[in-house]
Amino acid sequence: MPFNLLKRYPDLLEIGHMSPFERTQSLRGVYQRDIENNDRFYFLGKRIYPIKSEGQVDMDRQFIHLTCEEINEEDENGHVVPRRVFDKYRSERLHWIKTHTDEATNENGIVIFSLVERDRRKRMDVVRTYIYNKKQKYVIVFEPQKRNGASYYLLTAYYLNKEYGVKQIENKLKKRLNVVL
Template sequence: MAINYIKKYKALLELNHFNEWERKQSLQAIFDRDIADNENFNFQSKIIRPLKQEDIFDVESLFKHLTHRSEDITDKRGVKIKSRNVFDFERSKRLHWLLPHIDEKINEEIRLFSSIVRIKGKDTTRTFIHNVPEHYIIVLEPQRSGLDYYLITAYYLEKKYGGPKSIKKIYDRRLDKVY
């Protein structure tokens, strides 16, 4: 597990040989180091926080967003329910990429833009850090005060889920200003 702790950007984390518990421990150590326990977790001098749930910063949900993907599940009545229970190797292998992007230490084509996206029937401004050659995206949401960000998620843009096309559509609707 320690081998993943020393991995740097562009290298992928090694997860395939771990059982579920070992994999979670390895990823949790990286998450804690880079995000949860990082007092300097800022982007362009704005503090980045996990979303609040019932007025408490929800670090566990953020970890799940960074390591699992959503999947629609149909219940017994035929109602579709969105579930975040599918472990995503592609997201997880890149967990340690988040911090160098946030610290702006990547020397590749990075698109930084804000766009209005529809979330639960409501227009929401989101800020995107898009590593074009690596097909990697980080999604931030400006707090209402405009002083800080919420970290929503980060993931690898996979073609089978429409990633590159969907981010292109969002980029084409980008706002004139980064929020």
């Protein structure tokens, strides 16, 4: 498990051979090092915080957003219910977040942009800031904090492995603002 702490971008974390418990322990170690216990977790000079749940910082919820994808399932009453399931592609790239927020990659094709988009859950328009690595097909999503503008919430990060993924992010890129917020 500790060998994943030695992995560096663009290598992938090795989690395929682990039991679910071992995998979670290994990923938690990377998450705690890079995000939860990182006093220098900044992007563009702005402090990055995990999303809040009921007004409180919720590291477990953040960890789940970074290692699981949301799927919709039908319950016994025929209602569509969202739930999160382990996502191998997100998880094996968990350590890429810090590399990108530290701007420590020299690759071409990394685009940083902000746009106004509709948040279906909040039922309102919000500003989101994206790091989009075209070469690696990787995206990190932030929401600038409204109260001070000097920090971000880390919403999620994911690999564009779905058929529609690249097209969807390219459409967002076309709607970007002239300034990164």
